[in-house]
Amino acid sequence: MTEGKKKTGWAVFGLGCGCLVFVVLVALGIYLYAGWVGYQEDPMIVEVQESRSQLVDPYTLSSAQQEQLFTYGYPEAFTILFYEEETVGGGAAPVRLETWDYYTQTIELTFINGNLVAEDPLEIDEVGSLDPLPYYPEQFGAFMSLEEVIAAAGIDTYVDIPLEKEFMEEGVMYFANALTFGLKDNELIYIEALALSEE
Amino acid sequence: MKSKSIFLLGIIIISMFPQNIIQAEEKITRTFSSALDFLYLSDAILLNQVEDDETSSISALMSPTIPSPTLDIKTDLINQMINAVKNQRNDHFKKCTETVNLYREQGKTCEADKAEAYCKTKYQQLTDKISSLRILRGGDRRNFFTKTWHSIKRSGAKIWHRIGPLARKVLREVGPQALQIVSTGGAGSHAALRQLFKHTVKKIGREHLKEIAFKGIQRILKVQIDVATAAGIDICDPEKEQTQEDSEQPKVENKTGNELKLPDTGVWNLRCQDTDEFRDKYYQTVVWNVTIDWKARAFTGIIEAQGDQISVTEGAYGAPDIVDKIHLDWKEEGSGSVTEDGFFWGEFSQVITSTNTHQEVVTGSYTQEYTENWIGAISENLDQVCFSRVGARDWFTLDWIRERGRQEMLDNPGGFCEALCYVK
Secondary structure, three states, X not given: OHHHHHHHHHHHHHHXXXXXXXXXXXXXXXXXXXXXXXXXXXXXXXXXXXXXXXXXXXXXXXXXXXXXXXXXXXXXXXXXXXXXXXXXXXXXXXXXXXXXXXXXXOEEEEEEOOEEEEEEEOOOOOOOOEOOOOOOHHHXXXXXXXXXXXXXXXXXXXXXXXXXXXXXXXXXXXXXXXXXXXXXXXXXXXXXXXXXXXX | OHHHHHHHHHHHHHHOOXXXXXXXXXXXXXXXXXXXXXXXXXXXHHOOOOOOOOOOHHHHHHOOOOOHHHOOHHHHHHHHHHHHHHHHHHHHHHHHHHHHHHHHHOOOHHHHHHHHHHHHXXXXXXXXXXXXXXXXXHOOOOOHHHHHHHHHHHHHHHHHHHHOOOXXXXXXXXXXXXXXXXXXXXXXXXXXXXXXXXXXXHHHHHHHHHHHHHHHHHHHHHHHHHHHHHOOOOOOOHHHHHHHHHHHOOOHHHOOOOOOOOOOOOEEEEEEEEOOOOOOOOOOEEEEEEEEEOOOOEEEEEEEEEEEEEEEEEOHHHOEEEEEEEEEEEEEEEEEEEOOOXXXXXXXXXXXXXXXXXXXXXXEEXXXXXXXXXXXXXXXXXXXXXXXXXXXXXXXXXXXXXXXXXXXXXXXXXXXXXXXXXXX
């Protein structure tokens, strides 16, 4: 009888300990999960560990762009926006809106889907000495993933800033060497190669 | 050249009218607006712009009392987002105004009105986005579970920063560190420091943004005209225009086919509750009192709110070092009229007083007063009234603000309320 009570006592004690351990494990799991979510939402500086360089450019310059390249050379800075527009048939077509800036030649060219739509003068007094831009517009294609952008641009280190959903759902802004770009749903929709000058 | 491009933009704006551009753009997931958002944000971060010109009562109120070093990285980032949207809104407004004015000068009233309608809708969207970000910046009035969840996230994230994937470092400052990476290519000090050209010639950066925004909008509108033309829709045709205006006229009684019959006599005291969506971030207690006099078709209202915001600076070993507390008192009183179709319009004077205590020592106080507008709508079965404040009229007329508020309430019943009031 006493032996039976002892056994029951141990069983209750074991069950209690089991429940306690279970609760602690669940709490720890929630804590770690919440922390992981918070960690991913924090802006970070990331050093790229492994990157495969991209051998083929994802975009081919149009004849209009090649003509301007022949006249002015590669741009000293450029901005490309990728988005979609409604078509007459009711679908969506991709758009590549890009501006090429030539500060030393004081001109800005705008292309939409490779067609030259504007040549605007830039009002700059003195440009000074600009570093050669390490990027070309054809290195970047519409809706590339982060890995593809890293490979295309040969990025070593970048800043990763997840955006608040009030500003943009699933949007992340990145900054790298002479480069800034934005991905929404892990698709490249904005990239800007920035001109740098010697201090 | 400039007037030519504005003229072209105008034509295109008119052309897209039968198709609502904003709605059309929303059907597409990869939008021009999103790409443009990134462009403006990148500029704000790299130039490290922090929101300073404030029309918001809260920020204007807080600015003399909150010391800037207490801003955390999240707040800093939100401020830069707000600034990015504000710049975008300003550029949009400027280009739109030029186009509309040009049409007015040419006597093209129909075209001007339609262009203005588009401009205002887009402007309002950007304004709403700024409001959402401002609410987010406060963050103190979330419910218990949300606050707890965020608190656990913050605490748990510290562990992951220690044990998480290698080669990821938390950012301490957004603007300066992003700029460092951009100009040196790495976080180390070995790379030669170079100057961002946009920093050297700031006006180039701003003009660049405006031009891209302008050309992008031109493109969107051009596509809209193609789509509209393909659908055989004529632009600014007086007959079609009239039909369209008739169908778009908001009619409360037509929403469900029932006519709204307001009482002719009686005074109603309402019991109000502020809604989560629009709850002001700094206030822990908010009391609304609204009375309607049906005979006079008039209403009066009072809002009283109080709140504390506490900021703690960590000292050695994470122990609290400096504690700042800002106590806020907000009082608002006003009156307005009730229209036959069940809308409420009123002007309210607001007084906000803040007192800043620094470790229990009062260090200063600040008072701000101004007038703002209220709009409201009564439900079809007359059991509840939805109220919202529509803020100061800076660029648009009171009539327009009211019409916009009215439209919001018709389009999204219950979704535009800062307070929901019930008959006591």
